[in-house]
Amino acid sequence: MAVNITSIKTSSNGAWQGDNPLDFAFPLLILQTILILAVSRSLAFLLKPLRQPKVIAEIVGGILLGPSAFGRNHHYMHRVFPKWSAPILESVASIGLLFFLFLVGLELDLSSIRRSGSRAFGIAAAGITLPFVCGIGVAFVLRSTVAGEDQVGYGQFIVFMGVALSITAFPVLARILAELKLLTTRVGETAMAAAAFNDVAAWILLALAVALAGDGSPLVSVWVMLSGLGFVGFMMLAVRPAMRWVAGRCSSEHDAVDEAYICLTLAGVMASGFLTDLIGIHAIFGAFVFGLTIPKGGAFAERLMERIEDFVSGLLLPLYFASSGLKTDVASIRGGKSWGLLALVITTACAGKILGTFAVAMMYMIPAREALVLGLLMNTKGLVELIVLNIGKEKKVLNDETFAILVLMALFTTFITTPTVMLIYKPARHGSSSAASSSHSGTPRRKLGDLTATKESKDELRMLACLHGPGNVPSLITLVESIRSTKISQLKLFVMHLVELTERSSSIIMVQRARKNGFPFFNRRRGGRWHDRLSGAFQAYSQLGRVKVRPTTAISALATMHEDICHVAETKRVAVIILPFHKQYWGDESVENVGHGWRGVNQRVLKHAPCSVGLLVDRGLGQASRPNPSQRVCIVFFGGPDDREALELGGRMAEHPAVKVTVVRFVEREEADGGSKAVTLRPSPSKSPEQNYSFSTAVMNRQKEEELDEAALGELRSKWEEAVEYKEKVASSNVTEGVVAMGRSGDYDLMVVGKGRFPSAMVAEIADRQAEHAELGPIGDVLASDRNGVVSSVLVIQQHDVAHAEEVPVVKVVDSGGGGGGSSSAAAAGEMGGSVV
Numbered sequence: 001m002a003v004n005i006t007s008i009k010t011s012s013n014g015a016w017q018g019d020n021p022l023d024f025a026f027p028l029l030i031l032q033t034i035l036i037l038a039v040s041r042s043l044a045f046l047l048k049p050l051r052q053p054k055v056i057a058e059i060v061g062g063i064l065l066g067p068s069a070f071g072r073n074h075h076y077m078h079r080v081f082p083k084w085s086a087p088i089l090e091s092v093a094s095i096g097l098l099f100f101l102f103l104v105g106l107e108l109d110l111s112s113i114r115r116s117g118s119r120a121f122g123i124a125a126a127g128i129t130l131p132f133v134c135g136i137g138v139a140f141v142l143r144s145t146v147a148g149e150d151q152v153g154y155g156q157f158i159v160f161m162g163v164a165l166s167i168t169a170f171p172v173l174a175r176i177l178a179e180l181k182l183l184t185t186r187v188g189e190t191a192m193a194a195a196a197f198n199d200v201a202a203w204i205l206l207a208l209a210v211a212l213a214g215d216g217s218p219l220v221s222v223w224v225m226l227s228g229l230g231f232v233g234f235m236m237l238a239v240r241p242a243m244r245w246v247a248g249r250c251s252s253e254h255d256a257v258d259e260a261y262i263c264l265t266l267a268g269v270m271a272s273g274f275l276t277d278l279i280g281i282h283a284i285f286g287a288f289v290f291g292l293t294i295p296k297g298g299a300f301a302e303r304l305m306e307r308i309e310d311f312v313s314g315l316l317l318p319l320y321f322a323s324s325g326l327k328t329d330v331a332s333i334r335g336g337k338s339w340g341l342l343a344l345v346i347t348t349a350c351a352g353k354i355l356g357t358f359a360v361a362m363m364y365m366i367p368a369r370e371a372l373v374l375g376l377l378m379n380t381k382g383l384v385e386l387i388v389l390n391i392g393k394e395k396k397v398l399n400d401e402t403f404a405i406l407v408l409m410a411l412f413t414t415f416i417t418t419p420t421v422m423l424i425y426k427p428a429r430h431g432s433s434s435a436a437s438s439s440h441s442g443t444p445r446r447k448l449g450d451l452t453a454t455k456e457s458k459d460e461l462r463m464l465a466c467l468h469g470p471g472n473v474p475s476l477i478t479l480v481e482s483i484r485s486t487k488i489s490q491l492k493l494f495v496m497h498l499v500e501l502t503e504r505s506s507s508i509i510m511v512q513r514a515r516k517n518g519f520p521f522f523n524r525r526r527g528g529r530w531h532d533r534l535s536g537a538f539q540a541y542s543q544l545g546r547v548k549v550r551p552t553t554a555i556s557a558l559a560t561m562h563e564d565i566c567h568v569a570e571t572k573r574v575a576v577i578i579l580p581f582h583k584q585y586w587g588d589e590s591v592e593n594v595g596h597g598w599r600g601v602n603q604r605v606l607k608h609a610p611c612s613v614g615l616l617v618d619r620g621l622g623q624a625s626r627p628n629p630s631q632r633v634c635i636v637f638f639g640g641p642d643d644r645e646a647l648e649l650g651g652r653m654a655e656h657p658a659v660k661v662t663v664v665r666f667v668e669r670e671e672a673d674g675g676s677k678a679v680t681l682r683p684s685p686s687k688s689p690e691q692n693y694s695f696s697t698a699v700m701n702r703q704k705e706e707e708l709d710e711a712a713l714g715e716l717r718s719k720w721e722e723a724v725e726y727k728e729k730v731a732s733s734n735v736t737e738g739v740v741a742m743g744r745s746g747d748y749d750l751m752v753v754g755k756g757r758f759p760s761a762m763v764a765e766i767a768d769r770q771a772e773h774a775e776l777g778p779i780g781d782v783l784a785s786d787r788n789g790v791v792s793s794v795l796v797i798q799q800h801d802v803a804h805a806e807e808v809p810v811v812k813v814v815d816s817g818g819g820g821g822g823s824s825s826a827a828a829a830g831e832m833g834g835s836v837v
Helices: 025-050 054-065 074-080 083-107 110-114 118-145 154-166 170-179 186-212 218-249 259-279 283-292 299-327 335-363 368-378 383-394 400-424 427-441 448-453 470-483 505-516 533-542 558-571 596-608 641-654 702-719 735-745 774-784
Strands: 461-467 491-500 547-556 576-580 583-585 591-593 612-617 631-637 659-667 676-683 694-696 724-730 750-754 793-798 807-819 834-836
Touching: 025 054, 025 074, 025 083, 025 299, 054 299, 054 400, 083 259, 083 283, 083 299, 083 383, 118 154, 118 186, 118 335, 118 368, 154 186, 154 335, 154 383, 154 400, 170 186, 170 368, 170 400, 186 218, 186 283, 186 368, 186 383, 218 259, 218 283, 218 299, 259 283, 259 299, 299 383, 299 400, 335 368, 335 400, 368 400, 383 400, 448 641, 461 470, 461 558, 470 491, 470 533, 470 576, 470 612, 470 631, 470 641, 491 558, 491 596, 547 558, 558 576, 558 596, 576 596, 596 612, 596 774, 612 774, 631 641, 631 735, 641 659, 641 702, 641 724, 641 750, 641 793, 659 702, 659 735, 702 724, 735 750, 735 774, 750 774, 774 793
Parallel strands: 461 491, 461 576, 491 547, 576 612, 631 659, 631 750, 659 724, 750 793
Antiparallel strands: 583 591, 612 793, 676 807, 676 834, 694 807
16 A cells, blocks of 8 residues: 655654554654664674674664565564655664764775785775676676666666675774784785775775766766765865864863864764765765864864764664665575576675785785685675665666675675685684794793793893773883893883774774784884874883883784783793783772773683783872882782792892882791691682682692792892892781781882782681682782772782693681691692691
8 A cells, every 4th residue: 555655744642542653653763773773683692603793684684674584474564664664764774874984984094095005005906806897797697687687777787786796895894804813914904904995996986886877968977976076175175174173172182072073073974965965976975085084093083983983883874784684685586597696696706806816915925825815805795885785776776686686795705704714714823833933942931930040141021011091001111110120131021902892893993003003913113103102102111221112902802802912922922911900099099990801801811821920900000199219019928839920020120229129928827836727728619710719729749839939038038138128927817917907008019929829828728718809819819909908009920830720719628636747739639638737
């Protein structure tokens, strides 16, 4: 039944007054939006194990909701997606598309494209040219086979087919590379640069296709193209300087970004879209060009993304992808001939893009496997592809069957990218093998003690310092400076900025920032471009002393961030990783929690690290609030491998003239009968490792451990007798009271403690204490807690040893009869239960 759209009202009077909300525009739009989001999010969750980009789930969701699946029920289609609602849904989706393309232009840095070099340009040119030529051949086959396509002009149809087959989706490719951890490889760098070239070319071809798709004469198409060029020139020559002035007014030097400038910019997006639509090119072209005029990387651009992105990407853009799926009727592909055409289009698209890229990559002396992976990555389709197809359908260039064939081709080529690349190219294996070979070429440095064991005066200490943001910089620089030796030995510092890869598209803008800071991992050029404030701070510090600083940015999902950290530690052969605690304490007693997910990153690094690890709990270390410029460091020693590693670090700090090191050794109180109370720790796997301390399951000779402790203390005292103050404290019945008292006193800026995976009898006494931060161990936890009034920063050290990696929660059993004699480890003796004396 035909419906006069002018008779459709916006909102209903409600069911109580006899109105059906589905007969009114706004309630129906709400229901359609809820359905689309629910289906697309559910599919995204199901496809997550396959590492598929979100666009796949959104298009498939639209296809399922449309005539291909659920829409086969005509009553459902008539009530939920009636024909009169299509213009309303598409209009709302187009607003989202308009602002999303503005964000794409905002994120695309033309200057970085110019710096990408001839190799990326050559690969991009081949990746466009060969598929475009193949598309022309497919166009002739489709015109002569698909009913109705022979009524469309040759030029229009050829250009649309060529563009559809030659496009590479820059945002989708960036996310796939990030998911596969290829962003920081040579393949990822080349693919991103080539995709950026391809993106610009795609917009030029799209503008050409839209101009040719008009109903007027060829002369009109020429006028449309000339007007489009004039629009671009006006935007770049007149609007761009104006937006640079606006961005300068909204820079970080000013207290806040004026709302008037934000509103002016949003209105500019709409105005630019209107102008290009007036010219005869699609409105989204104007929004994209306007995005290019905004200066990149400043506070103004970041504020714009914050205001627009979540609403557009999370709510409106899925409507556009779903509307493309709703227009796709797979049933229109009927018979063997039509399915054969689909196979032809998919084969031609894949062959043209992959072979063209592969051939040129081989010419540039890229290895065959990497060249093949480049071809597969460049075969990714996405948003621009769907825009081309939708415009082609609107302009009557593509009928239902051709449209369905091309949508399925885009889906298939994008879907196969991730699994195929994972099958062919496994960079982690290559990294591991190279790391292994490099470790054989020299002595592997897995912990601090290994550096001094060789007695070589020129041993270089390699550290990997990780940080979340600018707030971590002062404390890390202060810590590194206190470790930096003034002797012949040098320190090499690798700084890794940890950036969470989220579903937000603007997380991909970090790719470009990372590129500026030096792909594939580290900037080896002296005086290279250090645009990032974090890298700049460490570069300035590197000029002060004999510290070589190499910055990098790790962009990854939190669940796999530890893989990046451990991989760099392995390949760069670092001796210790410094991690920031997930909570940061400020001078006004406020606590900033960066999120539980970052705590999980720290826990996984502690478990899988190939070297020693230090976890830094910052309480203002490095803040210029104290008149005394020297650093006061306290090494708390109970005994065991982790405490000896902390002692080794203290010895390095003692070399620095501005660091005052104090070693406080806790000794056990003897009972009245001359013995001591025995404590047995037994494994309790049923306990939660989040709320209970875990200890190593390895068997260890307690007598030998005590000898190693005495030797380590003796060596430190003999070597640094004047520089290090040594104290002994008899542990009270509750050892935590003595440790916390030291932290509350304010006598020390930094307290260094071992994690204590092999606890002494004193630490074993508190083994069954309710843990707040179990990954810090018993002593580190009580010092890190914000309930105990501790004012010192804390560094918790875990010594690397593969034999100690397995840890389990324990239950404490006290033997009131006391006991003596040597025994195995506190956490593992015999059947993993032993007495500590």
